Amino acid sequence: MQYPLAEKIGNPDLLVGRESEFKLINKWLSLIPNRMSKSKVILARRKSGKTVFIQRIFNQLWSDPKRGVIPFFFDIAESKAWYPDFAIDYYCSFASQYISFLERDEKLIRQPLTLEEIREYGLTHSNQRLVGDVDSILKNKERGFHDAMWKTATTAHHRFAALFDIRFLVILDEFQNITQYIYRDEKCEGKPDETLAGSFHSLSESKLAPMLVTGSYVGWLIQIIGKYLEAGRLKRMYMSPYLAEDDALEAVYKYAEYCQEPITNETALMINKLCMSDPFFISCVIQNDSPNKDLTTADGVVEAVNYEISDRHSEMSETWNE
Known part of the structure; x- marks a missing residue:
């Protein structure tokens, strides 16, 4: 290919x-x-x-x-x-x-x-x-x-x-x-x-x-x-914006790997669930610039997701504004 x-x-x-x-x-x-x-x-x-x-x-x-x-x-x-x-x-x-x-x-x-x-x-x-x-x-x-x-x-x-x-x-x-x-x-x-x-x-x-x-x-x-x-x-x-759950979970691991962002199996499942298996949402959360980001804990994932949907300068928010 x-x-x-x-x-x-x-x-x-x-x-x-x-x-x-x-x-x-x-x-x-x-x-x-x-x-x-x-x-x-x-x-x-x-x-x-x-x-x-x-x-x-x-x-x-x-x-x-x-x-x-x-x-x-x-x-x-x-x-x-x-x-x-x-x-x-x-x-x-x-x-x-x-x-x-x-x-x-x-x-x-x-x-x-x-x-x-x-x-x-x-x-x-x-x-x-x-x-x-x-x-x-x-x-x-x-x-x-x-x-x-x-x-x-x-x-x-x-x-x-x-x-x-x-x-x-x-x-x-x-x-x-x-x-x-x-x-x-x-x-x-x-x-x-x-x-x-x-x-x-x-x-x-x-x-x-x-x-x-x-x-x-x-x-x-x-x-x-x-x-x-x-x-x-x-x-x-x-075309639906959402992937099948297993495919989206694979996307979580791949984005984390290529972005060199530490996650755990537990937080990977959490990211997938909170992002509703939307690969764009997943990429935003893993690559976001929230202060003290930590995707290895449940609280850290919640904070990162909250940043993407609430901060007006986040990639997710600016896309919604468009």
């Missing part, structure tokens, strides 16, 4: 459990080569583990080319972006990850190629589609045809899949952000273009390159999907 895409959880060993979710998603992934998988949306509150879940899916697919699915991962960040720059960023990410899969070069995941480098690769490897796309994007940017640039970028995975008889999985993390942070104004002033989610209206029905979409604000995401993609185009998958 390789990890070309750095997972937000940190050490990959910290991802425990989720057997039922992986079983469900792996069955879905196995149907993609035969064009039988419908696009999905994963719905879960913030800090439920969905991002690391989809990052692990990417790494599993990238590590095993025999599965016949090329993964593409794109995080739509909470930062303002000018429309044509966003289109170039999207296309460069797609092309770099596609090339990295073909060449088995994980460095291209961490450091995407530029448009010029993508074009050069296309010329060197007789991939005229890459050359044509780059030429089209650059020419349309010069002419101010930004919608054409975006269309070239967003349709790339479906077009490549059809042309080369291959399959892609298009993973878009924090999809709701596309309605709030992309501006047609170069200075990113005025209102963002709230309609860009509609760019994926027909693409969400692709069986050659199905989509796996996530978002941290469930109600908002459902509203966007219903308005721009039509509700039935993405099959819903709900």
Whole structure:
């Protein structure tokens, strides 16, 4: 197993459990080569583990080319972006990850190629589609045809899949952000273009390159999907923030080990119970900065948990505030 895409959880060993979710998603992934998988949306509150879940899916697919699915991962960040720059960023990410899969070069995941480098690769490897796309994007940017640039970028995975008889999985993390942070104004002033989610209206029905979409604000995401993609185009998958009790206990021990935080068997059980088998809550308690923290005693665990849920500067409290 390789990890070309750095997972937000940190050490990959910290991802425990989720057997039922992986079983469900792996069955879905196995149907993609035969064009039988419908696009999905994963719905879960913030800090439920969905991002690391989809990052692990990417790494599993990238590590095993025999599965016949090329993964593409794109995080739509909470930062303002000018429309044509966003289109170039999207296309460069797609092309770099596609090339990295073909060449088995994980460095291209961490450091995407530029448009010029993508074009050069296309010329060197007789991939005229890459050359044509780059030429089209650059020419349309010069002419101010930004919608054409975006269309070239967003349709790339479906077009490549059809042309080369291959399959892609298009993973878009924090999809709701596309309605709030992309501006047609170069200075990113005025209102963002709230309609860009509609760019994926027909693409969400692709069986050659199905989509796996996530978002941290469930109600908002459902509203966007219903308005721009039509509700039935993405099959819903709900993810609970809680692990099975045994899996969560394993998470307690792993976080304690990797954070070099002393615990006992008794306090491990107590941490798991008080944190309700929520791995994010567990990580907050083990890593918190409460004065005189001592997780080897019952009183110390209670104090650490109380700090996380009551101190307004704790990681748990700030997440709840968001």
